[in-house]
Amino acid sequence: MSEADSGRDRLRELLDAVLDEDSTTLADMAGRAFSSPFHFTRTLSRQTGESPVALRRRVLLERAAWQIGRGGSVTEAAFGAGYGSVEGFTRAFTRTFGRPPSATGPGSATWAPAPNGIHLHPPVHLWVEQNPRRHTGMDVTALQVHHDVEDTAALIDLAAGLTEEQYRHEWFPDLTVLSWDGPEGSIAACLHRLVHTKEVWLASVEGGDLPAPGGDTAGELRERHARVARRWVATTADIDRRGAWGDRIVDAICDPPESFLLGGIIAHVLTFAGHRRQMVRHMLRACGSGAGHGDPLEWLQDRNGGRGGTP
Structure with a gap:
Protein backbone atom coordinates (compact mmCIF):
# COMPACT_ATOMS: atom_id res chain seq x y z
CA MET A 1 0.00 0.00 0.00
CA GLU A 129 -14.99 17.30 -3.68
CA GLN A 130 -11.77 16.88 -5.62
CA ASN A 131 -11.32 20.64 -6.04
CA PRO A 132 -13.43 22.25 -3.33
CA ARG A 133 -14.33 25.89 -3.60
CA ARG A 134 -12.98 27.95 -0.75
CA HIS A 135 -15.68 29.69 1.25
CA THR A 136 -14.64 32.67 3.29
CA GLY A 137 -17.88 33.36 5.10
CA MET A 138 -21.57 33.95 4.70
CA ASP A 139 -23.19 33.46 1.30
CA VAL A 140 -24.41 37.00 0.72
CA THR A 141 -26.40 36.10 -2.40
CA ALA A 142 -28.34 33.43 -0.50
CA LEU A 143 -29.10 35.94 2.24
CA GLN A 144 -30.38 38.47 -0.27
CA VAL A 145 -32.54 35.89 -2.01
CA HIS A 146 -34.10 34.67 1.24
CA HIS A 147 -34.56 38.18 2.58
CA ASP A 148 -36.32 39.18 -0.63
CA VAL A 149 -38.84 36.32 -0.60
CA GLU A 150 -39.55 36.61 3.13
CA ASP A 151 -39.90 40.39 2.99
CA THR A 152 -42.25 40.11 0.01
CA ALA A 153 -44.38 37.60 1.91
CA ALA A 154 -44.54 39.97 4.89
CA LEU A 155 -45.65 42.86 2.67
CA ILE A 156 -48.38 40.74 1.09
CA ASP A 157 -49.62 39.84 4.57
CA LEU A 158 -49.77 43.54 5.50
CA ALA A 159 -51.60 44.36 2.28
CA ALA A 160 -54.21 41.73 3.11
CA GLY A 161 -55.37 43.96 5.97
CA LEU A 162 -56.13 46.95 3.72
CA THR A 163 -59.45 47.96 2.27
CA GLU A 164 -59.97 47.30 -1.43
CA GLU A 165 -59.80 51.05 -2.08
CA GLN A 166 -56.45 51.39 -0.28
CA TYR A 167 -55.08 48.30 -1.99
CA ARG A 168 -55.85 49.50 -5.52
CA HIS A 169 -55.52 53.26 -5.05
CA GLU A 170 -52.98 54.88 -7.41
CA TRP A 171 -50.68 56.39 -4.82
CA PHE A 172 -48.02 57.12 -7.45
CA PRO A 173 -49.89 57.41 -10.78
CA ASP A 174 -46.73 58.01 -12.81
CA LEU A 175 -44.61 55.28 -11.20
CA THR A 176 -43.00 53.03 -13.81
CA VAL A 177 -40.10 50.93 -12.53
CA LEU A 178 -39.24 49.36 -15.90
CA SER A 179 -40.73 50.66 -19.12
CA TRP A 180 -41.76 47.23 -20.42
CA ASP A 181 -43.66 46.41 -17.23
CA GLY A 182 -45.99 49.41 -17.34
CA PRO A 183 -47.28 51.57 -14.46
CA GLU A 184 -47.05 50.26 -10.90
CA GLY A 185 -48.56 53.09 -8.89
CA SER A 186 -50.72 50.94 -6.60
CA ILE A 187 -49.91 48.43 -3.90
CA ALA A 188 -51.70 45.75 -5.92
CA ALA A 189 -49.66 46.48 -9.06
CA CYS A 190 -46.30 46.54 -7.25
CA LEU A 191 -46.94 43.32 -5.36
CA HIS A 192 -48.18 41.60 -8.50
CA ARG A 193 -45.01 42.61 -10.32
CA LEU A 194 -42.84 41.35 -7.45
CA VAL A 195 -44.39 37.91 -7.83
CA HIS A 196 -44.84 37.80 -11.60
CA THR A 197 -41.25 38.83 -12.33
CA LYS A 198 -39.98 35.67 -10.64
CA GLU A 199 -42.59 33.56 -12.43
CA VAL A 200 -41.43 34.90 -15.80
CA TRP A 201 -37.70 34.55 -15.17
CA LEU A 202 -38.08 31.04 -13.79
CA ALA A 203 -39.94 30.08 -16.96
CA SER A 204 -36.97 31.38 -18.96
CA VAL A 205 -34.40 29.53 -16.85
CA GLU A 206 -36.42 26.31 -16.83
CA GLY A 207 -37.30 26.50 -20.52
CA GLY A 208 -41.03 26.86 -19.90
CA ASP A 209 -43.73 28.91 -21.60
CA LEU A 210 -44.43 32.52 -20.70
CA PRO A 211 -46.74 32.32 -17.67
CA ALA A 212 -50.00 34.22 -17.83
CA PRO A 213 -50.46 36.86 -15.13
CA GLY A 214 -52.37 35.35 -12.23
CA GLY A 215 -54.87 36.90 -9.85
CA ASP A 216 -53.73 39.93 -7.91
CA THR A 217 -55.83 39.92 -4.76
CA ALA A 218 -53.74 39.65 -1.61
CA GLY A 219 -54.92 36.08 -1.09
CA GLU A 220 -54.10 35.07 -4.65
CA LEU A 221 -50.70 36.75 -4.49
CA ARG A 222 -49.95 34.98 -1.22
CA GLU A 223 -50.56 31.60 -2.87
CA ARG A 224 -48.66 32.50 -6.04
CA HIS A 225 -45.74 33.84 -4.05
CA ALA A 226 -45.54 30.75 -1.84
CA ARG A 227 -45.25 28.57 -4.95
CA VAL A 228 -42.76 30.69 -6.84
CA ALA A 229 -40.60 31.51 -3.80
CA ARG A 230 -39.78 27.84 -3.20
CA ARG A 231 -38.77 27.38 -6.84
CA TRP A 232 -36.81 30.63 -6.90
CA VAL A 233 -34.79 29.76 -3.79
CA ALA A 234 -34.13 26.24 -5.08
CA THR A 235 -33.05 27.52 -8.50
CA THR A 236 -30.60 30.08 -7.13
CA ALA A 237 -29.19 27.48 -4.73
CA ASP A 238 -28.69 25.06 -7.61
CA ILE A 239 -26.94 27.72 -9.71
CA ASP A 240 -24.59 28.41 -6.82
CA ARG A 241 -23.96 24.73 -6.12
CA ARG A 242 -22.97 24.17 -9.75
CA GLY A 243 -20.91 27.36 -9.90
CA ALA A 244 -23.05 28.32 -12.89
CA TRP A 245 -23.34 32.08 -12.33
CA GLY A 246 -21.48 32.71 -15.59
CA ASP A 247 -23.61 30.31 -17.65
CA ARG A 248 -25.90 31.80 -20.27
CA ILE A 249 -29.45 31.02 -21.30
CA VAL A 250 -31.06 31.96 -24.59
CA ASP A 251 -34.41 33.40 -23.61
CA ALA A 252 -36.87 32.43 -26.33
CA ILE A 253 -39.63 34.26 -24.45
CA CYS A 254 -38.06 37.54 -25.61
CA ASP A 255 -38.85 38.76 -29.12
CA PRO A 256 -36.31 38.53 -30.63
CA PRO A 257 -34.60 35.93 -28.38
CA GLU A 258 -31.83 37.26 -26.16
CA SER A 259 -29.08 35.64 -24.09
CA PHE A 260 -28.57 36.41 -20.41
CA LEU A 261 -26.05 35.41 -17.76
CA LEU A 262 -27.68 33.48 -14.91
CA GLY A 263 -25.87 35.70 -12.41
CA GLY A 264 -27.19 38.75 -14.24
CA ILE A 265 -30.75 37.45 -14.04
CA ILE A 266 -30.54 36.99 -10.27
CA ALA A 267 -28.95 40.43 -9.83
CA HIS A 268 -31.63 42.02 -12.03
CA VAL A 269 -34.49 40.47 -10.06
CA LEU A 270 -33.00 41.32 -6.67
CA THR A 271 -32.24 44.92 -7.68
CA PHE A 272 -35.73 45.79 -8.84
CA ALA A 273 -37.43 43.66 -6.19
CA GLY A 274 -35.70 45.78 -3.55
CA HIS A 275 -36.91 48.96 -5.24
CA ARG A 276 -40.48 47.68 -5.49
CA ARG A 277 -40.58 46.53 -1.89
CA GLN A 278 -39.61 50.01 -0.72
CA MET A 279 -42.28 51.56 -2.94
CA VAL A 280 -44.86 49.25 -1.38
CA ARG A 281 -43.65 50.40 2.04
CA HIS A 282 -44.19 54.05 1.12
CA MET A 283 -47.73 53.25 0.00
CA LEU A 284 -48.48 51.16 3.09
CA ARG A 285 -47.36 54.04 5.30
CA ALA A 286 -49.74 56.31 3.42
CA CYS A 287 -52.46 53.86 4.48
CA GLY A 288 -51.36 54.09 8.10
CA SER A 289 -49.81 50.62 8.10
CA GLY A 290 -46.47 50.07 9.85
CA ALA A 291 -44.28 48.33 7.31
CA GLY A 292 -40.87 48.57 8.99
CA HIS A 293 -37.70 49.38 7.09
CA GLY A 294 -37.15 46.15 5.20
CA ASP A 295 -33.58 46.18 6.48
CA PRO A 296 -31.67 42.88 6.14
CA LEU A 297 -29.88 43.71 9.41
CA GLU A 298 -33.19 43.78 11.28
CA TRP A 299 -34.29 40.62 9.48
CA LEU A 300 -31.11 38.84 10.58
CA GLN A 301 -31.55 40.08 14.14
CA ASP A 302 -35.03 38.55 14.21
CA ARG A 303 -33.69 35.30 12.77
CA ASN A 304 -30.80 35.18 15.22
CA GLY A 305 -32.87 35.89 18.30
CA GLY A 306 -31.89 39.56 18.56
CA ARG A 307 -28.15 38.88 18.72
CA GLY A 308 -26.96 41.61 16.41
CA GLY A 309 -26.96 41.89 12.66
CA THR A 310 -24.30 39.34 11.83
CA PRO A 311 -25.08 35.68 11.19
Whole structure:
Protein backbone atom coordinates (compact mmCIF):
# COMPACT_ATOMS: atom_id res chain seq x y z
CA MET A 1 0.00 0.00 0.00
CA SER A 2 1.37 3.42 -0.93
CA GLU A 3 1.81 6.21 1.59
CA ALA A 4 -0.92 8.18 -0.20
CA ASP A 5 -3.35 5.27 0.01
CA SER A 6 -2.51 4.83 3.67
CA GLY A 7 -3.19 8.52 4.27
CA ARG A 8 -6.57 8.32 2.57
CA ASP A 9 -7.51 5.24 4.59
CA ARG A 10 -6.51 6.96 7.82
CA LEU A 11 -8.55 10.03 6.90
CA ARG A 12 -11.52 7.78 6.25
CA GLU A 13 -11.06 6.20 9.67
CA LEU A 14 -10.90 9.62 11.30
CA LEU A 15 -14.04 10.77 9.50
CA ASP A 16 -15.85 7.58 10.45
CA ALA A 17 -14.96 8.26 14.07
CA VAL A 18 -16.23 11.84 13.85
CA LEU A 19 -19.56 10.91 12.29
CA ASP A 20 -20.36 7.75 14.23
CA GLU A 21 -23.83 8.14 15.75
CA ASP A 22 -22.43 7.47 19.22
CA SER A 23 -19.55 9.96 18.92
CA THR A 24 -21.16 12.80 20.81
CA THR A 25 -17.96 14.12 22.41
CA LEU A 26 -14.39 14.66 21.30
CA ALA A 27 -13.30 11.89 23.65
CA ASP A 28 -15.75 9.50 21.96
CA MET A 29 -14.38 10.38 18.52
CA ALA A 30 -10.76 10.01 19.57
CA GLY A 31 -11.46 6.71 21.29
CA ARG A 32 -13.03 5.24 18.17
CA ALA A 33 -9.95 6.27 16.20
CA PHE A 34 -7.64 4.76 18.85
CA SER A 35 -6.08 8.14 19.46
CA SER A 36 -5.86 10.75 22.19
CA PRO A 37 -8.14 13.79 21.86
CA PHE A 38 -5.08 16.01 21.34
CA HIS A 39 -3.55 13.95 18.52
CA PHE A 40 -6.95 13.23 16.99
CA THR A 41 -7.77 16.94 16.79
CA ARG A 42 -4.35 17.88 15.48
CA THR A 43 -4.34 15.19 12.76
CA LEU A 44 -7.86 15.80 11.50
CA SER A 45 -7.54 19.58 11.61
CA ARG A 46 -4.30 19.39 9.64
CA GLN A 47 -5.87 17.19 6.96
CA THR A 48 -9.25 18.91 6.66
CA GLY A 49 -8.77 22.46 7.92
CA GLU A 50 -11.64 21.88 10.33
CA SER A 51 -11.75 20.66 13.91
CA PRO A 52 -13.52 17.35 14.62
CA VAL A 53 -16.29 19.02 16.60
CA ALA A 54 -16.88 21.69 13.94
CA LEU A 55 -16.88 19.13 11.13
CA ARG A 56 -19.38 16.91 12.92
CA ARG A 57 -21.63 19.85 13.75
CA ARG A 58 -21.60 21.06 10.13
CA VAL A 59 -22.28 17.66 8.54
CA LEU A 60 -25.14 17.01 10.97
CA LEU A 61 -26.61 20.40 10.01
CA GLU A 62 -26.32 19.37 6.36
CA ARG A 63 -28.20 16.19 7.19
CA ALA A 64 -30.84 18.23 9.00
CA ALA A 65 -31.22 20.51 5.96
CA TRP A 66 -31.69 17.47 3.74
CA GLN A 67 -34.28 15.98 6.10
CA ILE A 68 -36.25 19.23 6.38
CA GLY A 69 -36.11 19.72 2.61
CA ARG A 70 -37.77 16.32 2.21
CA GLY A 71 -40.60 17.35 4.52
CA GLY A 72 -39.12 16.21 7.82
CA SER A 73 -39.97 17.79 11.15
CA VAL A 74 -37.77 20.68 12.27
CA THR A 75 -37.99 19.39 15.83
CA GLU A 76 -36.82 15.90 14.88
CA ALA A 77 -34.04 17.32 12.72
CA ALA A 78 -32.92 19.57 15.57
CA PHE A 79 -32.61 16.78 18.11
CA GLY A 80 -31.12 14.46 15.50
CA ALA A 81 -28.39 17.04 14.92
CA GLY A 82 -27.58 17.06 18.61
CA TYR A 83 -29.25 20.30 19.67
CA GLY A 84 -31.06 20.56 22.97
CA SER A 85 -33.68 23.00 21.73
CA VAL A 86 -35.34 24.01 18.48
CA GLU A 87 -34.41 27.64 19.18
CA GLY A 88 -30.70 26.86 19.40
CA PHE A 89 -30.90 24.70 16.29
CA THR A 90 -32.72 27.44 14.36
CA ARG A 91 -30.05 30.01 15.22
CA ALA A 92 -27.23 27.66 14.20
CA PHE A 93 -29.04 26.62 11.01
CA THR A 94 -29.67 30.23 9.99
CA ARG A 95 -26.06 31.22 10.65
CA THR A 96 -24.84 28.30 8.57
CA PHE A 97 -27.18 28.40 5.57
CA GLY A 98 -28.26 32.04 5.52
CA ARG A 99 -31.90 31.01 5.82
CA PRO A 100 -34.10 29.63 8.60
CA PRO A 101 -35.32 26.02 8.59
CA SER A 102 -38.80 27.30 7.69
CA ALA A 103 -37.44 28.53 4.34
CA THR A 104 -35.99 25.12 3.48
CA GLY A 105 -37.89 23.05 0.96
CA PRO A 106 -37.41 20.65 -1.94
CA GLY A 107 -34.36 21.68 -3.93
CA SER A 108 -32.91 23.93 -1.21
CA ALA A 109 -29.14 23.80 -0.88
CA THR A 110 -27.98 21.36 1.80
CA TRP A 111 -24.21 21.84 1.63
CA ALA A 112 -22.86 24.37 4.09
CA PRO A 113 -19.68 26.41 3.52
CA ALA A 114 -16.68 24.17 4.21
CA PRO A 115 -12.90 24.57 3.93
CA ASN A 116 -12.34 21.03 2.67
CA GLY A 117 -15.06 19.91 0.26
CA ILE A 118 -16.32 17.25 2.69
CA HIS A 119 -20.12 17.15 2.71
CA LEU A 120 -23.04 14.89 3.45
CA HIS A 121 -24.09 12.70 0.54
CA PRO A 122 -27.59 11.73 1.69
CA PRO A 123 -28.74 9.83 3.42
CA VAL A 124 -25.64 8.59 5.28
CA HIS A 125 -22.55 8.87 3.07
CA LEU A 126 -19.91 11.55 2.64
CA TRP A 127 -19.02 13.38 -0.56
CA VAL A 128 -15.48 14.71 -0.94
CA GLU A 129 -14.99 17.30 -3.68
CA GLN A 130 -11.77 16.88 -5.62
CA ASN A 131 -11.32 20.64 -6.04
CA PRO A 132 -13.43 22.25 -3.33
CA ARG A 133 -14.33 25.89 -3.60
CA ARG A 134 -12.98 27.95 -0.75
CA HIS A 135 -15.68 29.69 1.25
CA THR A 136 -14.64 32.67 3.29
CA GLY A 137 -17.88 33.36 5.10
CA MET A 138 -21.57 33.95 4.70
CA ASP A 139 -23.19 33.46 1.30
CA VAL A 140 -24.41 37.00 0.72
CA THR A 141 -26.40 36.10 -2.40
CA ALA A 142 -28.34 33.43 -0.50
CA LEU A 143 -29.10 35.94 2.24
CA GLN A 144 -30.38 38.47 -0.27
CA VAL A 145 -32.54 35.89 -2.01
CA HIS A 146 -34.10 34.67 1.24
CA HIS A 147 -34.56 38.18 2.58
CA ASP A 148 -36.32 39.18 -0.63
CA VAL A 149 -38.84 36.32 -0.60
CA GLU A 150 -39.55 36.61 3.13
CA ASP A 151 -39.90 40.39 2.99
CA THR A 152 -42.25 40.11 0.01
CA ALA A 153 -44.38 37.60 1.91
CA ALA A 154 -44.54 39.97 4.89
CA LEU A 155 -45.65 42.86 2.67
CA ILE A 156 -48.38 40.74 1.09
CA ASP A 157 -49.62 39.84 4.57
CA LEU A 158 -49.77 43.54 5.50
CA ALA A 159 -51.60 44.36 2.28
CA ALA A 160 -54.21 41.73 3.11
CA GLY A 161 -55.37 43.96 5.97
CA LEU A 162 -56.13 46.95 3.72
CA THR A 163 -59.45 47.96 2.27
CA GLU A 164 -59.97 47.30 -1.43
CA GLU A 165 -59.80 51.05 -2.08
CA GLN A 166 -56.45 51.39 -0.28
CA TYR A 167 -55.08 48.30 -1.99
CA ARG A 168 -55.85 49.50 -5.52
CA HIS A 169 -55.52 53.26 -5.05
CA GLU A 170 -52.98 54.88 -7.41
CA TRP A 171 -50.68 56.39 -4.82
CA PHE A 172 -48.02 57.12 -7.45
CA PRO A 173 -49.89 57.41 -10.78
CA ASP A 174 -46.73 58.01 -12.81
CA LEU A 175 -44.61 55.28 -11.20
CA THR A 176 -43.00 53.03 -13.81
CA VAL A 177 -40.10 50.93 -12.53
CA LEU A 178 -39.24 49.36 -15.90
CA SER A 179 -40.73 50.66 -19.12
CA TRP A 180 -41.76 47.23 -20.42
CA ASP A 181 -43.66 46.41 -17.23
CA GLY A 182 -45.99 49.41 -17.34
CA PRO A 183 -47.28 51.57 -14.46
CA GLU A 184 -47.05 50.26 -10.90
CA GLY A 185 -48.56 53.09 -8.89
CA SER A 186 -50.72 50.94 -6.60
CA ILE A 187 -49.91 48.43 -3.90
CA ALA A 188 -51.70 45.75 -5.92
CA ALA A 189 -49.66 46.48 -9.06
CA CYS A 190 -46.30 46.54 -7.25
CA LEU A 191 -46.94 43.32 -5.36
CA HIS A 192 -48.18 41.60 -8.50
CA ARG A 193 -45.01 42.61 -10.32
CA LEU A 194 -42.84 41.35 -7.45
CA VAL A 195 -44.39 37.91 -7.83
CA HIS A 196 -44.84 37.80 -11.60
CA THR A 197 -41.25 38.83 -12.33
CA LYS A 198 -39.98 35.67 -10.64
CA GLU A 199 -42.59 33.56 -12.43
CA VAL A 200 -41.43 34.90 -15.80
CA TRP A 201 -37.70 34.55 -15.17
CA LEU A 202 -38.08 31.04 -13.79
CA ALA A 203 -39.94 30.08 -16.96
CA SER A 204 -36.97 31.38 -18.96
CA VAL A 205 -34.40 29.53 -16.85
CA GLU A 206 -36.42 26.31 -16.83
CA GLY A 207 -37.30 26.50 -20.52
CA GLY A 208 -41.03 26.86 -19.90
CA ASP A 209 -43.73 28.91 -21.60
CA LEU A 210 -44.43 32.52 -20.70
CA PRO A 211 -46.74 32.32 -17.67
CA ALA A 212 -50.00 34.22 -17.83
CA PRO A 213 -50.46 36.86 -15.13
CA GLY A 214 -52.37 35.35 -12.23
CA GLY A 215 -54.87 36.90 -9.85
CA ASP A 216 -53.73 39.93 -7.91
CA THR A 217 -55.83 39.92 -4.76
CA ALA A 218 -53.74 39.65 -1.61
CA GLY A 219 -54.92 36.08 -1.09
CA GLU A 220 -54.10 35.07 -4.65
CA LEU A 221 -50.70 36.75 -4.49
CA ARG A 222 -49.95 34.98 -1.22
CA GLU A 223 -50.56 31.60 -2.87
CA ARG A 224 -48.66 32.50 -6.04
CA HIS A 225 -45.74 33.84 -4.05
CA ALA A 226 -45.54 30.75 -1.84
CA ARG A 227 -45.25 28.57 -4.95
CA VAL A 228 -42.76 30.69 -6.84
CA ALA A 229 -40.60 31.51 -3.80
CA ARG A 230 -39.78 27.84 -3.20
CA ARG A 231 -38.77 27.38 -6.84
CA TRP A 232 -36.81 30.63 -6.90
CA VAL A 233 -34.79 29.76 -3.79
CA ALA A 234 -34.13 26.24 -5.08
CA THR A 235 -33.05 27.52 -8.50
CA THR A 236 -30.60 30.08 -7.13
CA ALA A 237 -29.19 27.48 -4.73
CA ASP A 238 -28.69 25.06 -7.61
CA ILE A 239 -26.94 27.72 -9.71
CA ASP A 240 -24.59 28.41 -6.82
CA ARG A 241 -23.96 24.73 -6.12
CA ARG A 242 -22.97 24.17 -9.75
CA GLY A 243 -20.91 27.36 -9.90
CA ALA A 244 -23.05 28.32 -12.89
CA TRP A 245 -23.34 32.08 -12.33
CA GLY A 246 -21.48 32.71 -15.59
CA ASP A 247 -23.61 30.31 -17.65
CA ARG A 248 -25.90 31.80 -20.27
CA ILE A 249 -29.45 31.02 -21.30
CA VAL A 250 -31.06 31.96 -24.59
CA ASP A 251 -34.41 33.40 -23.61
CA ALA A 252 -36.87 32.43 -26.33
CA ILE A 253 -39.63 34.26 -24.45
CA CYS A 254 -38.06 37.54 -25.61
CA ASP A 255 -38.85 38.76 -29.12
CA PRO A 256 -36.31 38.53 -30.63
CA PRO A 257 -34.60 35.93 -28.38
CA GLU A 258 -31.83 37.26 -26.16
CA SER A 259 -29.08 35.64 -24.09
CA PHE A 260 -28.57 36.41 -20.41
CA LEU A 261 -26.05 35.41 -17.76
CA LEU A 262 -27.68 33.48 -14.91
CA GLY A 263 -25.87 35.70 -12.41
CA GLY A 264 -27.19 38.75 -14.24
CA ILE A 265 -30.75 37.45 -14.04
CA ILE A 266 -30.54 36.99 -10.27
CA ALA A 267 -28.95 40.43 -9.83
CA HIS A 268 -31.63 42.02 -12.03
CA VAL A 269 -34.49 40.47 -10.06
CA LEU A 270 -33.00 41.32 -6.67
CA THR A 271 -32.24 44.92 -7.68
CA PHE A 272 -35.73 45.79 -8.84
CA ALA A 273 -37.43 43.66 -6.19
CA GLY A 274 -35.70 45.78 -3.55
CA HIS A 275 -36.91 48.96 -5.24
CA ARG A 276 -40.48 47.68 -5.49
CA ARG A 277 -40.58 46.53 -1.89
CA GLN A 278 -39.61 50.01 -0.72
CA MET A 279 -42.28 51.56 -2.94
CA VAL A 280 -44.86 49.25 -1.38
CA ARG A 281 -43.65 50.40 2.04
CA HIS A 282 -44.19 54.05 1.12
CA MET A 283 -47.73 53.25 0.00
CA LEU A 284 -48.48 51.16 3.09
CA ARG A 285 -47.36 54.04 5.30
CA ALA A 286 -49.74 56.31 3.42
CA CYS A 287 -52.46 53.86 4.48
CA GLY A 288 -51.36 54.09 8.10
CA SER A 289 -49.81 50.62 8.10
CA GLY A 290 -46.47 50.07 9.85
CA ALA A 291 -44.28 48.33 7.31
CA GLY A 292 -40.87 48.57 8.99
CA HIS A 293 -37.70 49.38 7.09
CA GLY A 294 -37.15 46.15 5.20
CA ASP A 295 -33.58 46.18 6.48
CA PRO A 296 -31.67 42.88 6.14
CA LEU A 297 -29.88 43.71 9.41
CA GLU A 298 -33.19 43.78 11.28
CA TRP A 299 -34.29 40.62 9.48
CA LEU A 300 -31.11 38.84 10.58
CA GLN A 301 -31.55 40.08 14.14
CA ASP A 302 -35.03 38.55 14.21
CA ARG A 303 -33.69 35.30 12.77
CA ASN A 304 -30.80 35.18 15.22
CA GLY A 305 -32.87 35.89 18.30
CA GLY A 306 -31.89 39.56 18.56
CA ARG A 307 -28.15 38.88 18.72
CA GLY A 308 -26.96 41.61 16.41
CA GLY A 309 -26.96 41.89 12.66
CA THR A 310 -24.30 39.34 11.83
CA PRO A 311 -25.08 35.68 11.19
